[in-house]
Every structure is written in C-alpha cells, then in structure tokens.
Amino acid sequence: DAGVIQSPRHEVTEMGQEVTLRCKPISGHDYLFWYRQTMMRGLELLIYFNNNVPIDDSGMPEDRFSAKMPNASFSTLKIQPSEPRDSAVYFCASRPPDNEQFFGPGTRLTVL
Amino acid sequence: KQEVTQIPAALSVPEGENLVLNCSFTDSAIYNLQWFRQDPGKGLTSLLLIQSSQREQTSGRLNASLDKSSGRSTLYIAASQPGDSATYLCAYCLSGNTPLVFGKGTRLSVIA
Numbered sequence: 001d002a003g004v005i006q007s008p009r010h011e012v013t014e015m016g017q018e019v020t021l022r023c024k025p026i027s028g029h030d031y032l033f034w035y036r037q038t039m040m041r042g043l044e045l046l047i048y049f050n051n052n053v054p055i056d057d058s059g060m061p062e063d064r065f066s067a068k069m070p071n072a073s074f075s076t077l078k079i080q081p082s083e084p085r086d087s088a089v090y091f092c093a094s095r096p097p098d099n100e101q102f103f104g105p106g107t108r109l110t111v112l
Numbered sequence: 113k114q115e116v117t118q119i120p121a122a123l124s125v126p127e128g129e130n131l132v133l134n135c136s137f138t139d140s141a142i143y144n145l146q147w148f149r150q151d152p153g154k155g156l157t158s159l160l161l162i163q164s165s166q167r168e169q170t171s172g173r174l175n176a177s178l179d180k181s182s183g184r185s186t187l188y189i190a191a192s193q194p195g196d197s198a199t200y201l202c203a204y205c206l207s208g209n210t211p212l213v214f215g216k217g218t219r220l221s222v223i224a
Contacts, residue, residue: 031209033211042214042216042217043201043214043216045211048211050209056211091155091156093156097208097209098143098144098208099161099208100146100158100161101146101158101203101212102158103148103155103156103157103158104155105154105155106154106155108153
C-alpha cells in the first residue's frame with residue numbers, strides 16, 4: 001500500500017480564497033482523522049470519521065472549516081474563506097479499529 | 113481532562129549514548145499507546161504500538177514500555193545515532209474507537 005496520500009503538498013493562497021485539501025486513506029482503514037499542526041499549538045485534532053461518517057467535529061475551529069468523506073477512499077477539508085491564521089501543516093491519518101494509526105505527509109498551507 | 117506530558121521538551125546527547133524519553137498520561141484505563149517520530153517538515157511515522165495488555169514492545173534499537181498503573185511510558189533508544197535526531201511524540205487512546213491524545217513531543221538531537 002502507498003500509505004496515506006495527501007494533496008497538494010504545499011498550498012499558497014491569498015486571504016479570502018477557498019482552499020481544499022485532499023486525503024486518500026489506507027485501504028481497509030475505517031477511521032480517518034484530520035489534524036492541524038502549528039508551532040504554537042502543536043498537533044490539534046480537527047475532525048474524525050468512522051466508515052465515512054463524521055463522529056466528532058468539535059475541533060473544527062470555525063464555520064469556515066468543513067470536511068467531507070464521500071466514500072471510503074477519499075476525504076476533503078475545505079476552508080472558505082481562508083485567513084492568514086489558518087497557515088499551518090494539515091495532516092490526514094487513518095487506522096483500522098484497534099490498531100496502529102498512520103499519517104500522511106501533510107499539506108503545508110500558507111495564507112497571505 | 114485527557115492529557116499527555118512529555119519531559120523534557122528537548123534533549124541533546126552525544127552519539128552512542130543510550131537514552132530514555134518519558135511520557136506520562138492522566139488515564140490509567142488506556143486502550144493502547146503509540147510512539148511516533150517526526151522529522152522536520154515531515155509527517156509522523158509510527159514507531160511502536162503497545163496494547164494495554166502488553167508491558168513493552170521492541171523494534172531494533174527501540175524499546176517502549178508501558179506502566180498503566182503509574183500512567184507512564186518510556187521509549188528507550190540504544191546506541192543513539194545522529195539519524196535518530198527528530199521529535200518523538202507519544203499518544204494514547206481510551207478505546208479502539210476513540211482518537212489518540214497526543215503529547216507535545218521531545219525534540220532529540222544526537223551530536224556526532
């Protein structure tokens with residue numbers, strides 16, 4: 001398996017623009033997690049899905065953030081409109097029940 | 113409140129030294145605990161997973177132990193090498209269906 005795949009790897013955009021981050025989890029993993037990492041706040045859980053259903057989105061910072069998982073092999077995290085304080089590295093991770101969690105390489109987002 | 117503490121926040125050692133990284137957590141009824149490594153600008157790589165029924169796991173020069181009663185885990189690195197320089201994070205979950213709770217990590221530098 002190729003592991004968790006994220007795209008794009010880097011995104012630079014201007015304030016107010018819409019940003020869409022993409023994730024393909026490892027095949028067979030029932031859980032998918034979206035995290036944000038910054039120097040100040042460390043690693044923060046934004047939202048997670050089980051079998052494509054959102055379970056807990058309490059970590060989503062604002063209504064500007066939304067996430068979807070239309071099928072078992074694809075998820076998106078959207079920010080609309082983006083702001084400079086959204087600049088961070090966004091990670092997607094997946095895991096099967098009862099087992100190891102694997103992370104993608106991350107998307108480095110810069111909002112100017 | 114679920115919390116993971118990793119002390120020290122940073123550690124610098126000469127090459128060849130054996131070292132121990134510490135992780136303490138607030139819940140004694142953990143389900144499993146995972147150690148990760150993160151290189152600068154990269155994603156998190158899973159190193160070891162310890163189930164609650166286990167006391168330790170080994171992989172090469174790495175050995176992780178788990179003491180649920182005291183709320184502690186340690187990651188032992190034998191014969192450290194400059195390539196071990198990275199940030200090491202520990203994380204636990206309370207069940208196979210809940211997200212990992214992460215510490216802020218220990219930044220390790222191994223000096224040649």
